[in-house]
Amino acid sequence: xxxxxxxxxxxxxxxxxxxxxxxxxxxxxxxxxxxxxxxxxxxxxxxxxxxxxxxxxxxxxxxxxxxxxxxxxxxxxxxxxxxxxxxxxxxxxxxxxxxxxxxxxxxxxxxxxxxxxxxxxxxxxxxxxxxxxxxxxxxxxxxxxxxxxxxxxxxxxxxxxxxxxxxxxxxxxxxxxxxxxxxxxxxxxxxxxxxxxxxxxxxxxxxxxxxxxxxxxxxxxxxxxxxxxxxxxxxxxxxxxxxxxxxxxxxxxxxxxxxxxxxxxxxxxxxxxxxxxxx
Numbered sequence: 001x002x003x004x005x006x007x008x009x010x011x012x013x014x015x016x017x018x019x020x021x022x023x024x025x026x027x028x029x030x031x032x033x034x035x036x037x038x039x040x041x042x043x044x045x046x047x048x049x050x051x052x053x054x055x056x057x058x059x060x061x062x063x064x065x066x067x068x069x070x071x072x073x074x075x076x077x078x079x080x081x082x083x084x085x086x087x088x089x090x091x092x093x094x095x096x097x098x099x100x101x102x103x104x105x106x107x108x109x110x111x112x113x114x115x116x117x118x119x120x121x122x123x124x125x126x127x128x129x130x131x132x133x134x135x136x137x138x139x140x141x142x143x144x145x146x147x148x149x150x151x152x153x154x155x156x157x158x159x160x161x162x163x164x165x166x167x168x169x170x171x172x173x174x175x176x177x178x179x180x181x182x183x184x185x186x187x188x189x190x191x192x193x194x195x196x197x198x199x200x201x202x203x204x205x206x207x208x209x210x211x212x213x214x215x216x217x218x219x220x221x222x223x224x225x226x227x228x229x230x231x232x233x234x235x236x237x238x239x240x241x242x243x244x245x246x247x248x249x250x251x252x253x254x255x256x257x258x259x260x261x262x263x264x265x266x267x268x269x270x271x272x273x274x275x276x277x278x279x
Contacts, residue, residue, distance in 0.1 A: 012267040016052055019266070022194035023055040023156070027184035030061040031201040032256035033101060039108055041259040042199070046161060047112040048263065055156045058109075058116075058163045059187060061180035062094075062101045069093055082235055083132075086139040086177045094177045095120075098165040106163045116161040122169040124151050127183065129168025129176040142168040142176025144183065147190035185239040189246030196243045197265070198236055199256030204274030205229060205237065215276045217241050240276045251276045 026046065032038050046056045063084070067077045070093055078085040086094065099120065106118035121127030129142035155162045166183035168176040181198060188196040205212045205220075207228050215223070220237050223229055229237065233253075240251035254261045254273030264272045 015267050019194060020053040021055065023057060023191055024049065024195045024197060024266075025057045025059060025184050025188035025191070025193045026197045026199065026262070027059045027061070027180055028105075028199045028256055029180070029201065030063045030065055030101075032199055033060065033062065033105070034064060035257060037259075038257045039105070042256060042262065043105070043108040043112045045260075045262040046109055047114045049266075050114045050159075050161060056161055057152060057156070057187065057191070057193075058105065058161065059166060059180055059184040060098075060101060060105055060163065061166070062098045065101060066094055066097045069097055080138050081135045082232065083135055083138060083141050083179065084177060086141050088140070091140040091175055091177060095167060095175060098167060102163055102165040106161075109161055109163065114161055115159065116163050117155060118163045118165070119151075120165045121167045121178065121183065122175060124148060125169055126151055126164065127166070127168040127178065127186075129170055129178060131170070131176065140174065140176050142170065142178045144168060144178060144186045147187055149190050152187070152191060179235070181236055181239045185243040185246075185248075188243050188248045192247050193243075194249050195266075196240070196248050196251045197262065198239070198251070198253045199262065200232075200236070200253060201255065201257055202233075203255045203272070204253045205233060212274050213271060215274060216279050217244055217276070218279070220276050237276070244276065244278045249277070 049056045070077050102118040106116040109116035126148045127144055128146040129144050132141045132143040166178040166180045168178050170176055203211055243251055252265050252273055252275050254265050261272050
């Protein structure tokens with residue numbers, strides 16, 4: 001048994017060669033972050049990728065924690081087309097919650113042996129944003145106009161793992177709440193990442209109760225048009241299509257609650273979730 005386990009290690013050699021010094025943008029959702037065990041296994045996986053010669057860049061959400069704090073304060077969370085309606089008071093809570101989560105994730109990664117640095121998109125104008133009016137005026141909800149790739153590159157070159165909270169800085173001096181999937185896709189596109197990996201609380205994209213292991217941009221758009229998927233999976237697939245058209249090589253939607261899902265998706269041929277490629 002021990003011999004078999006050792007021999008299995010050789011299976012990852014081609015992937016180590018292929019992905020050496022390549023950048024992976026990994027988005028972890030708030031539902032995964034609620035689980036301390038998942039948070040720790042995520043940090044261990046990210047650190048292992050770094051030690052293996054890859055450049056992980058983490059983007060995180062925090063929706064459940066934001067809603068929880070709003071409820072505690074007697075505020076009612078409101079959504080429109082999947083986006084949080086963000087008035088001035090809500091924006092303050094968004095920044096407060098994401099700032100704490102940001103430092104928690106960075107600390108968790110650092111505790112596993114690799115330096116991580118937590119950043120808001122406002123730091124050094126990392127994410128330049130403007131008000132997103134595509135769903136009407138729903139407050140301080142932003143769309144990204146520019147990503148400061150220089151800052152990300154400097155941190156990667158210095159062997160830091162950037163951990164980014166999706167808050168944008170507007171030229172009007174205001175802060176904007178940005179959907180974390182969209183922020184991750186924009187960052188992946190801007191740095192020409194090898195992979196965009198979306199860690200969520202489901203195993204991937206399903207059709208008729210069965211996991212779809214592989215999609216192209218064309219087939220991914222078709223399952224949206226044919227209403228095979230619904231709810232929160234639609235914007236994830238839309239982000240995947242956007243990133244792939246922008247030059248990202250592949251997008252993966254996987255379950256972040258599984259301890260080995262991230263590594264199994266990257267280093268095995270069959271993977272564990274849904275991989276989407278341009279063609």
